Amino acid sequence: MMKLLDAHCHLQDPRILSKTPNLIKSAQDSGVVHFVVNGVSEQDWHLVKNLAQNHPSIIPSFGLHPWYVADRSPNWFKTLKEYLDSTPSAAVGEIGVDKGSHGKNIDFSEQVGVLQQQLELAKDLNKPASIHCVRAFGDLLELMKSVGPFPAGVILHSYLGSAEMVPEFSKLGAYFSFSGFLMSLKANKAKKMLKMVPSDRILLETDAPDALPTSNIDSLFFVEGDTSLPKELHDQITSSSTSTSLSNSSQVVTDASMLSKETLNHPANIHSVLDYVASMLEITKEELADLSYQNAVRLFSYEGSKVLQK
Numbered sequence: 537m538m539k540l541l542d543a544h545c546h547l548q549d550p551r552i553l554s555k556t557p558n559l560i561k562s563a564q565d566s567g568v569v570h571f572v573v574n575g576v577s578e579q580d581w582h583l584v585k586n587l588a589q590n591h592p593s594i595i596p597s598f599g600l601h602p603w604y605v606a607d608r609s610p611n612w613f614k615t616l617k618e619y620l621d622s623t624p625s626a627a628v629g630e631i632g633v634d635k636g637s638h639g640k641n642i643d644f645s646e647q648v649g650v651l652q653q654q655l656e657l658a659k660d661l662n663k664p665a666s667i668h669c670v671r672a673f674g675d676l677l678e679l680m681k682s683v684g685p686f687p688a689g690v691i692l693h694s695y696l697g698s699a700e701m702v703p704e705f706s707k708l709g710a711y712f713s714f715s716g717f718l719m720s721l722k723a724n725k726a727k728k729m730l731k732m733v734p735s736d737r738i739l740l741e742t743d744a745p746d747a748l749p750t751s752n753i754d755s756l757f758f759v760e761g762d763t764s765l766p767k768e769l770h771d772q773i774t775s776s777s778t779s780t781s782l783s784n785s786s787q788v789v790t791d792a793s794m795l796s797k798e799t800l801n802h803p804a805n806i807h808s809v810l811d812y813v814a815s816m817l818e819i820t821k822e823e824l825a826d827l828s829y830q831n832a833v834r835l836f837s838y839e840g841s842k843v844l845q846k
Contacts, residue, residue, distance in 0.1 A: 624840025629666025716749035
């Protein structure tokens, strides 16, 4: 069986937290060995830590996401350092900058200041950091140039930046992680960008419970109890094992692009991301699985990690 590592997800998300043990088992049965679970604010760091303590497969990651910058407490940075100090297996993330629909209402200079503090912390701790960036890649590159390079690596999670910026980010120590969001790009643009990514810098992720791949329904895994699904799909999932995709489905809905944007993503759907990226790169999915897994193991093999290289 192929080994995969989900380089970025949110299994602590309240929409799926109660189902996390089943989701992990289903994904593990499909070959996913580890899940990098990213906290986003002071309010969920303890949930990430608890999940990692209860599930050996979870690599915890703590960070302040740009959407929650305005809600941070005066002691947020001290608290973050305490979580990282007390959790040797943890990486840094999710951190970043956002000028998109969610981020445009949050003071950008504050976002940059908070990101800079966390990038410097990750560098000091010699740990990788998972970075969210929406419509701010130029700003991010300048900040990374001023703080970097990053020998321990940074992960540009759900990367949708330009092909032209890939070499610049690579020089600074960036890895490029791809989720179902990649399928929102035009195929020729996605292919051009993917072809620019060095083979030793490519990662795969799900960003679950977000970023449901727009694949055929019968190739996807769905979350049991997801009320946003059409009734026929919901009933079928409820009456069948959640560890299987909806094979032999004869639904009116044929692919996930026809589903509600609220539909939850299952961590086992990393296989759909694998298939898509492999097709764009014109290599086999077995080659890409091995490549991305080895890259992830190398990146997450810092001192105290759960995935130290043998």
